[in-house]
Every structure is written in structure tokens, then in C-alpha cells.
Amino acid sequence: MVMSLPLIRVKPGSAEDAYAISYGSNSLEPPTFKPLVVSTYNVRTLHQQGKTHQLFTGCSDAGVDIVSVQEHRLITSSPTDELWSDDKNWVLIYSSATDQRQGGVGLLMSRHIHRCLQSVQTINQRILTASFNGNPQLTVTIIYAPTESATSGEKDIFYNPLEDHLEKVKRHNIHLVIGDFNARIGQDNHVSHPAVVGPHCFYDTTNDNGERLVNLCQEFKLRPSQSRFPQPKSRLWTWMHPTGSKHQLDHILVNSKWVNSLRNCRAYNSVELDSDHRILSIRLHTSLRTTKGKPCKRPKYNWKKLLHAPTKNRFQIELSNRFQVLQCDDNDQSPISERYEMFEKVVEEVAEEVVGKCSPCGMPSWVTDKTLKLRSERDAAKKTYLLVRTHHAREVWRKLNTQLNESYRADELASIHRQMEDLQVANENGNYNTTWKIIHDISGKKKRSNPKVKKRDGTIPSSDKELLAEWKDYFCALMNNDNGPPTSDLPPPADQDLPICADPPTLEETRKAIQATKTNKAVGLDCAITTEALQGGGEAMVDIIHRFCVEVFTKLTPPEQWITNNSYDLAEELCGVLIEENEQFISHDVVSLFTNVPIDEYLDIIRNRLEEEQDQQIPFLNKLMGYRKEPHTDQYLSFTSHHPLRQKMGVVRTLLDRKDIIVTEEQDKIKEEEQTGSSQVWISQMDY
Known part of the structure; x- marks a missing residue:
């Protein structure tokens, strides 16, 4: 049994109906697969308070499924690391940036897309690839190319491993190469390579990075998505220069075999992280699949309510009243299994009535309503500035952005203080499970285990x-x-x-x-x-x-x-x-x-x-x-070691105390004294 992406219903005759993939012909409103929304976004930095929260909530509000992230500036010692949202609905899988916190690529995806994830591999600090189960399989390659001003050697260092990776991707897969290419593709390349570049280009001429990109597309049968759809200039640019000029530097490439699965490609202002780039998105019709396990039908009860004395007293009274009707005395001749089943039923009924079932975990409240309101006001102010382009509108936008950053820092500091208070209470009450959970949350050591089974050679089974x-x-x-x-x-x-x-x-x-x-x-x-x-x-x-x-x-x-x-x-x-x-x-x-x-x-x-x-x-x-482990004292500390003399004397005293307290047989005591006596005499003769 497999699970595909969530289904949506479209009205007959609507624009979306033209692209619908019918799932049944007898329904008046046939269910269809929701198009997969894949995006790329140069965030400029995620190493700042509140940036990841803005990214998670922005993508959730915009309905994005997969996002290629560039310049996150996060550092990790492992090849890849995971960063989950507070509500566990989004995960960012990223490779490390440089030691100077420059660059860094990653892949953001929703929770149901993460279930389809098959593997993630880091090629280098500028290239990351991920594979997803589907029909056909989906391969996403995330890149962050050098700028136009970089030397030819630096560009070759980037493109050579990228070409080696593209050679290994299966031709039948849907292959998306997305990221910040820092490349300008012009109308001149449509004239010279009409099968590769579409007619709807942002520029008239192509720069050096653009030529390299077009050559890459021609060699590996990739197609730039933006040039295939007619859009106004306002929906094509992805980067704004500090002077106000707009450019198209981010691209999404798809292999030619599946280019007709594209439905749209344009840039949006919906996800705002105060970056000079805009998010670029495509709609792709495909079906990602994952094995769907059987749902757990066993309820989980909120036993934490029994920590409150009134609830605990009510629970005990209800159990006592209902246990009186059970035939659990010695004269009861019914089978023990039947009586235990009645006992289970009684406890289950009382638990559901008194403590209730656990509710799903919601979004933690470390981000206050004030911060969320400032975020909405900041986003609206930036949209206003992009429309009117006045000095006053810019000042309002920048002021709200500063207030938002300060509010995020204050919320995070208050959240840490609350965690420290909870940590102190849990430690005083001896609740070490909660204690270590809070410690791991604060230190960043909390990891989600990867349930995917690997083969003995380290690879992941494909079926x-x-x-x-x-x-x-x-x-x-x-x-x-x-x-x-x-x-x-x-x-x-x-x-x-x-x-x-x-x-x-x-x-x-x-x-x-x-x-x-x-x-x-x-x-x-x-x-x-x-x-x-x-x-x-x-x-x-x-x-x-x-x-x-x-x-x-x-x-x-x-x-x-x-x-x-x-x-x-x-x-x-x-x-x-x-x-x-x-x-x-x-x-x-x-x-x-x-x-x-x-x-x-x-x-x-x-x-x-x-x-x-x-x-x-x-x-x-x-x-x-008939068994007792032989006592020994030679494996504790060698007196020829370089440990301080006081530590050696402490070891001997400890062994003598253990001999007097633990050892009960007289022969064993003599043996213990022989083991420690010479060392004790040697230490007593030292002038210390």
C-alpha cells in the first residue's frame, strides 16, 4: 500500500481542471493530485534569531512543498544535519557553510514530503542532492554557483563536480536542478538554442555564467523553466540590487523528458526574510509515494493530569466504585482472562472519563503574538515600498524590520529563561527524563532518529x-x-x-x-x-x-x-x-x-x-x-602512572575501606592487605 501526495478537488471547467489528473471517472468532481510546489530561495542568512521561524511559517502559508535554500550560513560537523520546526511540520536538511559562515545550501520540505525522502548526499559545500520515492522517482539537486565576477578557475571548480553528478542521475527520473546560478540567460540564446531556451527571457543578452548554464542544459538535456511561460517582468526578477535595479539570477532546471509536467513558473513576494532575493516557484505534476504503515489504534491517555491531587482523588474514587462490581474474589470461578479483560475495560473507561486522551502537540508559544503582528506589518510595509518606491515607505519598512528582529531576540531570551526554570523544577523533583530533554533542547543535541532501513553496504533499498x-x-x-x-x-x-x-x-x-x-x-x-x-x-x-x-x-x-x-x-x-x-x-x-x-x-x-x-x-x-567474582585491585590505578600522588593515596585508602566493609572471608582479607600493603608503606615513606 502506498501513499501519494494529498488530493484536492477542482471545479469542472476551471483553469486548474485543464491540468487535472483524473483519479476516477464516475465522480462529478474528480479528485486530482495536488501539484507539487518546488521553490528556490536565497535567504542570505538563517543564522539570526527568528529567521528559521519566518521561513517555516512563510512556506506553510504559501503552500510550498520543497524549497532549495542558499546562503543559510549554518555550520555543522556532519555531512548533513536536520533542523525541525517547533510543530514538527517542516524540516531543513542542510550541509555546512564555510568556517567564516559564508554560503551553505540546504533543502526545506514539509513533513509529508519528508516521508517520501529516500536519500540525501552532499557533493560539496555548493552542491547537495536528494532523492524521493515516486512514480517516477524525483531527484532534486541544490546548487549555489559562483558570481559573475569569479575567476574561470573558481567556476570550473563548481561546474566539474556538478557535471560528474549529473552523469550519475538516472535518465528516467524527474530531475530538478535548482538554486542561485548567478546567471543571466538572454533572448540571444533562444535564437541560437531554441530547443533549450524558451522565448520568454528576462534579458536580451547572456553573460558568461549564462553561457555556462546553457551549455550545461544542452549537454544534459535540461530546460530552464522561466523562459517557457509568458510572465510580466514583475514576475520574472529574483534579485534586487541595492541601487534598485532588478535581475534574474535564480533558475529552476528540469530534464526535457518531464518538461511538460510543469504547470507554471514565477517569482513571489509571499515568503519574506528581509533578503534581496525573491522566492522562485514551479508547479509540477508528479506523484511522490511512500509506504504507509498501519495507524496505531491504541489511545494515549493524558496521565500527567494525575499529578494534580483533585484529579488523582477522583480517579481513585471512580476505580474503587467500579471495582466493587467486579467478581475478583476467591469464590469467583470465571476464567482469569475474562476477569482481566473486565479489569482492562474498567480502567480504560475511567481513564477516558477522568484524564482524557492526549491531544496533538501544537506550535510552542515561544514566538509571541506581538512578534507575529510585527511580522505581518513588516511584510505589508515592504510590499508597499515595492509599489510606491518612496523614501518614507522605505523608512517605515526598515524600522519595522528592526523592531521585528529585536522582538524575536526578546522572545528567544524569554523562552530560554522559561526552559531554565522548568529545568530547575524538574531537577529538584527528580524528573530526570524531563531534565535531560530540556538540556538537549537548549544545547541543540536533540535529533530526530531516521527510521529508514539501510542495506549492509550502506545504501538504501529502492523497493x-x-x-x-x-x-x-x-x-x-x-x-x-x-x-x-x-x-x-x-x-x-x-x-x-x-x-x-x-x-x-x-x-x-x-x-x-x-x-x-x-x-x-x-x-x-x-x-x-x-x-x-x-x-x-x-x-x-x-x-x-x-x-x-x-x-x-x-x-x-x-x-x-x-x-x-x-x-x-x-x-x-x-x-x-x-x-x-x-x-x-x-x-x-x-x-x-x-x-x-x-x-x-x-x-x-x-x-x-x-x-x-x-x-x-x-x-x-x-x-x-557456587559463583563469586574474584576480587582484584591491580586494575584500578597503576602506581607507575603520572597521576598526582594524592590521587594514588586516595585509591589505596578506598581499597582498604572496601576490604573492611565488603570482604567477609578471612583469606580474602589477607589477600587484599597483601595487595595494598606494599603500596601503603611506599607512600608513607614518601616525604609528601
């Missing part, structure tokens, strides 16, 4: 069939490996029974196990039975969990909900299976063994009994089990 073949080869090598009989270094069984309690779990043991369980754990199929629900359910919850644990302990029959197909069962079934060459292995999503929270509590009770100290010994670890 599901190739991915299944890779999994088959992997499991063939894993399962058909004969390593001989299994060996184990485990000690032999104990000669006598260990002093471990074998009685049914007590109510106090169940209570301690529930309180000791960590929160924010992944749930199993019983999605409402979480650690937060057990800890917030009060004594009524502890009592019913205790009853289930006692019944499982005595009758050795757990509920069916606790017995799930898991990775361990799958591994056991596959251990003796030989995968033949003509067989196909299909992977399945499996549920981990310990995803059910109640079985966690049951196992914690058993584990606590094994680790219970008796006479300052743990039965599971002492010599009654």
Missing part, C-alpha cells in the same frame, strides 16, 4: 522487494550459522535450597513493586494498564493487582493478555528452521516480552525476593550459588 531480499540474506546468515554445541560459563546449581521465600506475594510486596516501577514505559496491548494508572489508582488498584498476582503464583495460569507472541518466541521457532533459496522471509512486528505492565510488577516481586539481603549477603549472588 520493498529489495528490502525483503536483504532481510532474507540477513536471517539466512544468522539462522544457518552452525557454531557447535552451546557453551555456558554459569556455575552449577546450589547443593542446598536457598533461603528465598516461596510463599504467594503479599500485599506489601505488590505495593512496593508498583511504586518502584519507572513511569513513561511503553505499554502493550492493554494500553490503559500503565505504570501511571497503577501508581495513581490507590489501594483499590493495588488490591486487584495483588489478587491477580496471587492467582497466577498459585495456579500457574496467567491471563491470555499476559501471554503474547514476542521476539523470544519467534527466535525459538526460527532456531531450527533452514531458509531455502526459493523461500521468502517476511518480517512481522512483534511485541516485546515485558510490554505488559502487570507482569512487570509480578516479576519485580520475584526479583526483590532473590535480591533480599540476609546477614549482609544476597542469596542470588553469594557462594551458595
Whole structure:
């Protein structure tokens, strides 16, 4: 099953209807694929407060899908890095600028386009390429060419690797080469190369960069998009000189095989970052596709509401009232699976009524309404200046732009202060999950994991069939490996029974196990039975969990909900299976063994009994089990090292203290004293 771009409906007889790709002939308003809007924009800089926010919101308002970004001036140590918007609807994938924060190229895309992304590769600091799954596949090459005043050697350094890359792109792919070429294409090239350059050019003559660009198009069968559509001059220019003159330097090239898929190409003022360039966009009819997984039907409840005392009390009262009608006493003869199912249903109903389900995360409010209002006023002031071209209009525009930059800086500083306050509260309350999350957000170390599976050679599978073949080869090598009989270094069984309690779990043991369980754990199929629900359910919850644990302990029959197909069962079934060459292995999503929270509590009770100290010994670890790790002291710190002498003396004192506290056997104590005694005498003789 595949997912394409979102569908739109157009009215019959409209201008858009002429370009519609019908998805069905029986509908009065046939659904069509939304044209893919691909743009290029020289932002001049994103290394300034609020610039990325303006870019994300501007592209979202303008309905752009993919944007080639030049001169972002961001630095990263990796070949490519990702920068996500606050609402996770946009991502900027970029390569590093120079150490002096000059240049830098990147690719901005919406979240649903990012799902179709197959690979990203950095050619150099001026060239970046990305591939997208589709029918056909889409390849986008982002470039930032040297200026017209650059030397021929600098231009050759740019065009040579670009030509090498274009040679490797598959001819059937839709190939877009977009960016700031710093090139002027004139009408003279339409006369000499009418198959390459269209009749609608901005200039009359072509400069040196333009000639190089036309030669590149002719060699690799690329076509400039702007010259194919009749537009007024006001929709063609992409760069404004400080003197006010307008020029066309940004271009979007498409391979000739798919040039008829273009629907329009023009420049817009809709995305404003106070750059001297304008965004240039095309509409392209294509279908990008990605594998669509099954949606998760398990609800997520807002358990954070149980931190408030009134909500927690109401939750406990509702559970206590409804548990009274459950037949959970010892005289109940109904199967344990049915009673556990009723227990799940009750907890789910109460959770939905009291705490409710989690709502989708919205845009964080670090950008205030005042800043958003200033942004709108700034954009309107610039449009007014471009129309009237008066000194007063320019002053108003520049003043609003200065106020907007200051407002962004103030908002970001206030956001950092709020994060620091939340960090201090989380640290004081021992909420280390939130603590490290805030630290990673502030330090910029937060990364979104890339879920795409790669082959063993590092490449990305181009199809599901190739991915299944890779999994088959992997499991063939894993399962058909004969390593001989299994060996184990485990000690032999104990000669006598260990002093471990074998009685049914007590109510106090169940209570301690529930309180000791960590929160924010992944749930199993019983999605409402979480650690937060057990800890917030009060004594009524502890009592019913205790009853289930006692019944499982005595009758050795757990509920069916606790017995799930898991990775361990799958591994056991596959251990003796030989995968033949003509067989196909299909992977399945499996549920981990310990995803059910109640079985966690049951196992914690058993584990606590094994680790219970008796006479300052743990039965599971002492010599009654026939195993004890040999003590040693030679691997802590060598006295021939160059560490300070005080540090060496501290190590010896620590070892002597450990010998007196931990070591219980007399022979071991003598051995420890021999290990540390010579060093202690040597240190005492030092004049220190």
C-alpha cells in the first residue's frame, strides 16, 4: 500500500481542471493530485534569531512543498544535519557553510514530503542532492554557483563536480536542478538554442555564467523553466540590487523528458526574510509515494493530569466504585482472562472519563503574538515600498524590520529563561527524563532518529522487494550459522535450597513493586494498564493487582493478555528452521516480552525476593550459588602512572575501606592487605 501526495478537488471547467489528473471517472468532481510546489530561495542568512521561524511559517502559508535554500550560513560537523520546526511540520536538511559562515545550501520540505525522502548526499559545500520515492522517482539537486565576477578557475571548480553528478542521475527520473546560478540567460540564446531556451527571457543578452548554464542544459538535456511561460517582468526578477535595479539570477532546471509536467513558473513576494532575493516557484505534476504503515489504534491517555491531587482523588474514587462490581474474589470461578479483560475495560473507561486522551502537540508559544503582528506589518510595509518606491515607505519598512528582529531576540531570551526554570523544577523533583530533554533542547543535541532501513553496504533499498531480499540474506546468515554445541560459563546449581521465600506475594510486596516501577514505559496491548494508572489508582488498584498476582503464583495460569507472541518466541521457532533459496522471509512486528505492565510488577516481586539481603549477603549472588567474582585491585590505578600522588593515596585508602566493609572471608582479607600493603608503606615513606 502506498501513499501519494494529498488530493484536492477542482471545479469542472476551471483553469486548474485543464491540468487535472483524473483519479476516477464516475465522480462529478474528480479528485486530482495536488501539484507539487518546488521553490528556490536565497535567504542570505538563517543564522539570526527568528529567521528559521519566518521561513517555516512563510512556506506553510504559501503552500510550498520543497524549497532549495542558499546562503543559510549554518555550520555543522556532519555531512548533513536536520533542523525541525517547533510543530514538527517542516524540516531543513542542510550541509555546512564555510568556517567564516559564508554560503551553505540546504533543502526545506514539509513533513509529508519528508516521508517520501529516500536519500540525501552532499557533493560539496555548493552542491547537495536528494532523492524521493515516486512514480517516477524525483531527484532534486541544490546548487549555489559562483558570481559573475569569479575567476574561470573558481567556476570550473563548481561546474566539474556538478557535471560528474549529473552523469550519475538516472535518465528516467524527474530531475530538478535548482538554486542561485548567478546567471543571466538572454533572448540571444533562444535564437541560437531554441530547443533549450524558451522565448520568454528576462534579458536580451547572456553573460558568461549564462553561457555556462546553457551549455550545461544542452549537454544534459535540461530546460530552464522561466523562459517557457509568458510572465510580466514583475514576475520574472529574483534579485534586487541595492541601487534598485532588478535581475534574474535564480533558475529552476528540469530534464526535457518531464518538461511538460510543469504547470507554471514565477517569482513571489509571499515568503519574506528581509533578503534581496525573491522566492522562485514551479508547479509540477508528479506523484511522490511512500509506504504507509498501519495507524496505531491504541489511545494515549493524558496521565500527567494525575499529578494534580483533585484529579488523582477522583480517579481513585471512580476505580474503587467500579471495582466493587467486579467478581475478583476467591469464590469467583470465571476464567482469569475474562476477569482481566473486565479489569482492562474498567480502567480504560475511567481513564477516558477522568484524564482524557492526549491531544496533538501544537506550535510552542515561544514566538509571541506581538512578534507575529510585527511580522505581518513588516511584510505589508515592504510590499508597499515595492509599489510606491518612496523614501518614507522605505523608512517605515526598515524600522519595522528592526523592531521585528529585536522582538524575536526578546522572545528567544524569554523562552530560554522559561526552559531554565522548568529545568530547575524538574531537577529538584527528580524528573530526570524531563531534565535531560530540556538540556538537549537548549544545547541543540536533540535529533530526530531516521527510521529508514539501510542495506549492509550502506545504501538504501529502492523497493520493498529489495528490502525483503536483504532481510532474507540477513536471517539466512544468522539462522544457518552452525557454531557447535552451546557453551555456558554459569556455575552449577546450589547443593542446598536457598533461603528465598516461596510463599504467594503479599500485599506489601505488590505495593512496593508498583511504586518502584519507572513511569513513561511503553505499554502493550492493554494500553490503559500503565505504570501511571497503577501508581495513581490507590489501594483499590493495588488490591486487584495483588489478587491477580496471587492467582497466577498459585495456579500457574496467567491471563491470555499476559501471554503474547514476542521476539523470544519467534527466535525459538526460527532456531531450527533452514531458509531455502526459493523461500521468502517476511518480517512481522512483534511485541516485546515485558510490554505488559502487570507482569512487570509480578516479576519485580520475584526479583526483590532473590535480591533480599540476609546477614549482609544476597542469596542470588553469594557462594551458595557456587559463583563469586574474584576480587582484584591491580586494575584500578597503576602506581607507575603520572597521576598526582594524592590521587594514588586516595585509591589505596578506598581499597582498604572496601576490604573492611565488603570482604567477609578471612583469606580474602589477607589477600587484599597483601595487595595494598606494599603500596601503603611506599607512600608513607614518601616525604609528601
